[in-house]
Amino acid sequence: MKTTITEKQPLVARRSFIKVTALAGGGFMLGSYFGIGEQSAVAQTTMPATMPTTQSARNAAGDFAPSAFIRISPSGVVTIISKNPEIGQGIKTSLPMIIAEEMEVPWESVIVEQAPLNGAFTGQVAGGSTAIPSNYGRMRRLGATARTMLITAAAQTWNVPAEECIAEDGVVVHTTSGTRATYGELAAKAATLPVPDEKSVTLKEPKDFKILGKRIGGVDNIKIATGAALFGIDQQVPDLLYATYTKCPVFGGKVSSANVDAIKKMRGVRDAFVLEGGNGLGAGVAIVADSTWSAFKAQQKLQITWDNGDKATHSTASYTEQAEAFAKASPQKEVAKVGDVDAAFASAAKTAEGMYFYPHLSHATLEPQNCTAQFKDGAMHIWAPSQNPGSAQDVVVKALNIPKDKISIDMTRIGGGFGRRLMHDFVVEAAAIAQKLNGPPVKLTWTREQDMRHDYYRVGGWHKLKGAVDESGKVVAWSNHFITFGENSIDRAGNGANVGADEFPNRFIPNYNLGQSIISSHVPLGFWRAPGSCAYAWTFQSFIDELAHAAGKDPLEFRLTLLGEDREVPGSGGRGRPYSATRAKGVLKLAADKSGWGKTLPRGQGQGIAFHFSHQGYVAVVADVTVSKEGELKVNRLTAGVDVGPIINLSGAENQVHGSMIDGYSAALLQEITVAGGQVEQGNFHNYPLLRMPDSPAVDAHYIETAKEPTGLGEPALPPTAPAICNAIFAATGKRIRSLPLSKQDLTWS
Amino acid sequence: MPKYTLNVNGEPKAVDVDADTPLLWVLRDTIGLVGTKYGCGMSLCGACTVHINGQAIRACGTPVSAVGSGKVVTIEGLAKNGELTPLQKAWCDHDVAQCGYCQSGQIMSATALLASNPKPTDADIDAAMAGNICRCATYPRIRLAIHSAAEGKKGVE
Structure with a gap:
């Protein structure tokens, strides 16, 4: 970072x-x-x-x-x-x-x-x-x-x-x-x-x-409860102007022509102009008006001829075809190789195979991207809801050629980050418009549709997995052909699109292969809450469940056996982050204990378990679900066992664990970004839904406060949630979920 | 431009805006009450929820011309003389908010619920709050806060 x-x-x-x-x-x-x-x-x-x-x-x-x-x-x-x-x-x-x-x-x-x-x-x-x-x-x-x-x-x-x-x-x-x-x-x-x-x-x-370690309420709670907390979008500056900025729906496209003269004549519009872009600024058409609504209305009347470039042929369907072709061949690149998987498969007692898929996701922060900026007397002042304002400053320096010491940034409260606001396209756009206006302050507000169609998406991907267990039920081999995306590249995986060579279960299995193939795509990729982990933990913890069932073992016991003796396993070659089997087993046992793991349940009800180590934190989740014969899923309860060392704020920690689990469920259940004609198809919450109150499960969080320096809790409870739910669905129905979102899977049983 | 005199939080507010301007943007840009949030513009997320004559409505989908003499109450109009309502207090006591962006709308929906149904069940809460999205997923604590305000209880601990 x-x-x-x-x-x-x-x-x-x-x-x-x-x-x-x-x-x-x-x-x-x-x-x-x-x-x-x-x-x-x-x-x-x-x-x-x-x-x-x-x-x-x-x-x-x-x-x-x-x-x-x-x-x-x-x-x-x-x-x-x-x-x-x-x-x-x-x-x-x-x-x-x-x-x-x-x-x-x-x-x-x-x-x-x-x-x-x-x-x-x-x-x-x-x-x-x-x-x-x-x-x-x-x-x-x-x-x-x-x-x-x-x-x-x-x-x-x-x-x-x-x-x-x-x-x-x-x-x-x-x-x-x-x-x-x-x-x-x-x-x-x-x-x-x-x-x-x-x-x-x-x-x-x-x-x-x-x-x-106590329960301390948020310092802005009263302001939030009375509407007085000011987010980026709420910044009010005297003589403020309001802007929209319209970019090509096909990522990377340019403006050929636009009816800016007609737009300028509309009531409430002060100015309209094309920005060519470059150096980190996307090409687009700016409209500056005397209110947000005037700007939005004028945006609806924009007529732009786009130069889409050569990417308008991209689609989710074509990506899927490429992935299927890759899956039939050997991986382009070997990421990790330990032992001899082929020999292990040949002599194994039981094997399992599966192709897993997860889709691209949008961040969908509830506060759409926005930024307020004023360029006056050669100095740029920015009010930004940014997760990394220092980086925002750097990208404005690069895009607009303004000296760093002439750019100041006020950090506003932020209506959701999830990684979206580590990228600063919206800051550069606001600053570019302010620079052009040269004097008045201007607030850029994206519509929800723009926000969803110009994201840096959580990357989708495929994992072709094969695993083997021996007579005693121990995992002896694991091979993974990971098919991912590069951003206009076949050589380099995009942001969040890698699986590390040391990623679990490597270091815990004697024969392990990780290979990778990359599909080149123009879809911008970014960091989404628990990057990487938010996707592959579902895959690996689901497949471990498949192996547990192939071995005829209890999914909890199988995982404890896989983790082995209490110890800290060093990174490969003594480098990288060590993995504590002790702490991983600790959270598994805690979640199992608190959730009443091992209940005998009637068909249609099930418990599932999963764990993951990311962001220096160990979290296990047990899901309790009910699936009707008609395939209606209800997640009754999610129970987390968490070890991030000492807890700083018990109330805040609980919020993060609860929120991460429900967020993980929401994404796995409902969300998928698809591309057709080089553009994102979804635009608002009707076709990219978020979980709502009636579907929100009961949640609880439990901690092991290992005596170490405390680590962060904004992310690590998310990755194990989706696999725990899918493993519970299997326990309830016998249906193994290898593709997300869940809402598109057939969960009926008889 | 047409001229409207709105009743907002008990005060008359004269505004000169186009008839199709959503109440949301009149509140935020013209009157300067920014507690009411923009989330979707399609009445899908509930971030812009305000009351008109006590009913929870979506300000992003309500043109100013449709407001008439209706009494508009926004999040800024709930507390009187700096005294939070029991529901607002419950929201603070339970430390409901994470990012906080949706919470104005959540509180406005919950306030309308309690006004019509002082002792809501979980199912009543589900029905009344289903229109309000929380991206941070603070739903469990929203439910707790509504129940404890209804029961006149203090916070968790």
Whole structure:
């Protein structure tokens, strides 16, 4: 994942360090700074009290632009800045919780502010479930640094040893005399102290945590419940104009001609123009109007002659034909080869074979893509619902030739990410329109149809699988011909379209082959919640179930046997991520235990189990389903066993696990993006449905809090859900599901 | 352009917009009440749900010319003098929202449900809420929040 610190520094390495700043009037600010050279531990600056807002932080020039993490006002108000994009994963609550815990401030008294893009924060990305593992230690040390400085300030003021002072609930107490001072009272003094080396500060013992591990509600809950939370699409700027941008329905097509002169005459339309595109900007026609509706109406009257290029022949049917042809041949490329699968198949007690298929998916964030931008006096300001604003800045630099230091980005609350907003086509389009307008602010809003037809899709794919078990029921061979997509390439799989050489069950089976063939397609591919895993976990965990049944074994016991002894299996050749059989077995047993695995059920009811390791997290899911003879599926309950180490926010964690499981079910049940004539056929929720309340199953989440650094939970509960459901369908009906979505499969039984 | 005087959250709002302008965009772009969201434009997702005379309707599919003197209530009009309704409180207590984008519409649909059916069953909730999509799938907690508001209960823990 690209982070914000990508620019080359030719002379001296830039680094970020913690620095304290005194606020006029007696306040304290602790922030991360980008600077050149050595840390200036005693360097202090005094800033006016009005200065250290996030807005001014962005505007402050030079290497020493502060990115405040913590501010304490003289009256004792503690403000903690959340640096990462909030897409519904709860990071705006959980990162400040970590700081507040170590700082020893009551959570109820903390004010949380959203940061803008600022390189000194580093890692302002919502992607890959990485925010917790990459920030946990750093946020703790920041909070502990502030606490240490406040204690030192009190000790010096009272002329007592710091060891005799403790901090609790926003107050420093001298334990022997009982003298007390609030953080507000100590802020001015603390701001004059040198910043201790962040590695030297003492962290709290987890057993003393008062905030972490508790159920903490989202910091924006009241705003959301009253309609006051502002998403990207809600940005209001004085004299705002409203825009649409229409691109060729065939991906990559160009504008030959458009009736922009007629459009310009429509009521409410201020301007209309063609943008040729290039350097990351797709070609299209912009309409600028005085309201969103005027722009949408004018868009309906657009008459564009497109140059479709040579991709208008692409279709899902032709992709399927190519896949079927590939399946008959040997893979184009060998990805992994262990042992001798052919010999193992020849001597195996039982074998199973199956061809699995899953479709392309759209992200369908409920907030359609949108962005507000203003280009004025050579500087671009952007209000963006972006999962990676640093990357957004980079793509605007490239597409529009504006210097990086002239592009500032405010990070808005985001109405769903799921990976869609790691790509910044909509940001570049808004910025390009703003650049052309040169002055007024403009908000670009995509229609739902545009959003669904110009996505970076979750890649579809096929897996031709063969497996073998020995007399004792152990898996002895596994071969997989994986047929995937390249983006206009037959050599390189697209984003999210790879299966890693180490992917499970490799490393757990003595004879293993993974081969790959690539279909070239012009369909843009992107990262969709739990990229890769969201697709192939279904395939592999379904096929493991097939092997369990071929061996005549209980699906849980079969998996525990496959995982083998408690141990951590290193990556191939000592490289790559290790795989903990211990933790995988732990979550399997937990999910099985909590779901009452092993019930004897009548025909038409079934339990299924699956597990997966992704994003550093281990999750197993048990599904309980009922299938009527007429083939009507009801998922009664999904039970998750989760090991991502210690839980930061119990309420937020539960939301992520519940949401991931239902999202996984929704996609597997209902969703498929198809292509005809080079264009995506679906356009709105009538032909690309999302699961609704009446079909939402009961869900529950259980945890093993293995004593490790915590890892992220936005993604890992999704991959094992669909296979658990399909395995339960098999248990209920005897029908093995090898193709998605489920709504297109015949589940009738007699 | 035609001129309309709408009754929004108890206040008269004079707007100059085309007759076919959906109430959604009048609320958002003209009046500046952006709590009502755009999701689909086809009355499929419920993100734009508001009340007209107490009925939950989709503002994206309701032209301004059809509103007349109907009393429009948006998400911004539920709390009175900063006091959240019991349902809004339940939403916060249960920490329902993830991304939060659909929640205005969810709360408006649930508010209309409780007004007509103070003690809804699960089936009643399914029927009343089926028109509101949540991409983050917060459905289990939406159900909990509606039940606890109906029962006058506080949050989970």
